[in-house]
Amino acid sequence: MLRNIERQGIKPNIVIYSTIIDGLCKDGLVTEARDLCSEMIERRISPNVVTYSTLIHGFCCMGRWEEAYELLNEMFRKEINPNVYTWNILLDAFCKEGKITEAQAMLALMMKSDNKPNVVTFNALMDGYFLRNDVNASREIFNKMIQSGLFPNVTSYTILIDGYCKNKMIDEAMDTFREMQCRNLIPNIVTYNSLIDGLCKSRRISQVQDFIYEMHDRGQLPNVITYNVLLDALCKRQHLDEAIMLFRKIVDRGIQPDVYTYTILIDGLCKGGRLNLARQIFQQLLTKGYHLNVQSYTCMISGLCKEGFVDEAMTLLYKMEENGCLPNLLTIETILHGLLEKNENHKAKMFLLEMTDRGLFKK
Numbered sequence: 001m002l003r004n005i006e007r008q009g010i011k012p013n014i015v016i017y018s019t020i021i022d023g024l025c026k027d028g029l030v031t032e033a034r035d036l037c038s039e040m041i042e043r044r045i046s047p048n049v050v051t052y053s054t055l056i057h058g059f060c061c062m063g064r065w066e067e068a069y070e071l072l073n074e075m076f077r078k079e080i081n082p083n084v085y086t087w088n089i090l091l092d093a094f095c096k097e098g099k100i101t102e103a104q105a106m107l108a109l110m111m112k113s114d115n116k117p118n119v120v121t122f123n124a125l126m127d128g129y130f131l132r133n134d135v136n137a138s139r140e141i142f143n144k145m146i147q148s149g150l151f152p153n154v155t156s157y158t159i160l161i162d163g164y165c166k167n168k169m170i171d172e173a174m175d176t177f178r179e180m181q182c183r184n185l186i187p188n189i190v191t192y193n194s195l196i197d198g199l200c201k202s203r204r205i206s207q208v209q210d211f212i213y214e215m216h217d218r219g220q221l222p223n224v225i226t227y228n229v230l231l232d233a234l235c236k237r238q239h240l241d242e243a244i245m246l247f248r249k250i251v252d253r254g255i256q257p258d259v260y261t262y263t264i265l266i267d268g269l270c271k272g273g274r275l276n277l278a279r280q281i282f283q284q285l286l287t288k289g290y291h292l293n294v295q296s297y298t299c300m301i302s303g304l305c306k307e308g309f310v311d312e313a314m315t316l317l318y319k320m321e322e323n324g325c326l327p328n329l330l331t332i333e334t335i336l337h338g339l340l341e342k343n344e345n346h347k348a349k350m351f352l353l354e355m356t357d358r359g360l361f362k363k
Contacts, residue, residue: 012039018051022335025058034067049075053086060093062140065102067091081113088120090259097130103128119145123155130163138163154180158191165198166272173198199231228260235268243268244277263296270303278303278308294320298331305338308326313338314351327360 002293003248009026017040024033031305033055037047045327052075052078059068063140068090087110094103103125122145129138142160157180177195180187187195192215199208207228227250234243250257262285269278282300285292297320304313313335317327332355 022054030058039184057089084115091125095124100128119150124158154185161235162194170198170202197229232264238272269300275303294328302334351356
């Protein structure tokens with residue numbers, strides 16, 4: 001692209017270089033982006049804070065921390081001051097990887113360089129602590145945000161609600177939800193989905209319908225994730241007729257079920273003794289060329305083995321490989337268990353040797 005621009009007689013400047021570097025980073029071509037930055041410097045075009053921030057973001061997304069950190073040091077050497085956006089990129093990346101110590105070090109450097117943390121900074125830290133199940137530390141960060149004169153946004157509250165729900169602290173999540181509304185902040189689809197998931201997993205499914213109505217009233221229509229959460233709750237409680245009705249409602253409302261929707265339903269039907277319906281749905285998906293994942297195949301294989309159809313399960317295992325989906329350890333163990341349950345010990349031994357020889361089963 002750069003060469004085409006040059007052939008048209010246009011001399012590349014900082015904006016053109018930074019735009020192309022951004023495009024390369026978004027495509028995961030960070031080495032090429034770095035090389036282009038080096039070319040810029042050779043042509044005496046100095047990269048600015050935007051160029052470096054883009055590169056740092058690219059390397060962080062690829063998990064190449066040392067190179068991202070080296071770029072930060074290069075900025076300091078060239079007396080290019082990182083801005084809040086630059087610091088937030090690094091801090092957020094470290095938090096998402098559970099590297100809280102490194103994230104706190106970034107925060108200290110950020111404040112030392114006279115960059116005040118903003119709401120995005122605090123949100124990243126809250127999220128990082130919740131990923132480590134440190135609820136108290138996350139709430140403390142939330143309180144510090146308010147104490148520093150910042151106003152938490154919808155994302156801040158959603159992180160808290162999601163974190164509380166994942167730690168089975170549903171009452172705290174509900175209190176936070178009410179607090180959010182008192183501050184005239186409108187929950188988004190992620191907020192509702194987090195709360196609905198928490199309520200379902202805490203067996204408080206009776207409260208979910210109120211939130212579904214509220215979502216409709218606020219114009220926040222449930223999406224496939226919302227329905228997957230509800231479907232999973234119904235299947236786990238063996239309310240299969242309701243689950244089937246909900247699945248039909250999803251389709252009737254023009255919402256495209258995803259691979260997780262089908263996996264939840266097939267697994268629920270298999271575990272609820274409705275193998276024929278699960279098999280029928282699964283076969284329809286294969287006929288339509290739907291790309292199922294290893295979890296989908298394993299659920300169906302498990303259902304077949306449970307009912308004693310181990311040969312059919314083994315045929316499906318080979319079929320999944322033909323379709324470009326490799327079995328995992330659970331898939332293989334499911335078939336092994338099915339064979340041993342039927343006292344087909346020799347067949348189990350031969351199957352295990354075959355999977356080991358092919359490198360699909362590690363000793």
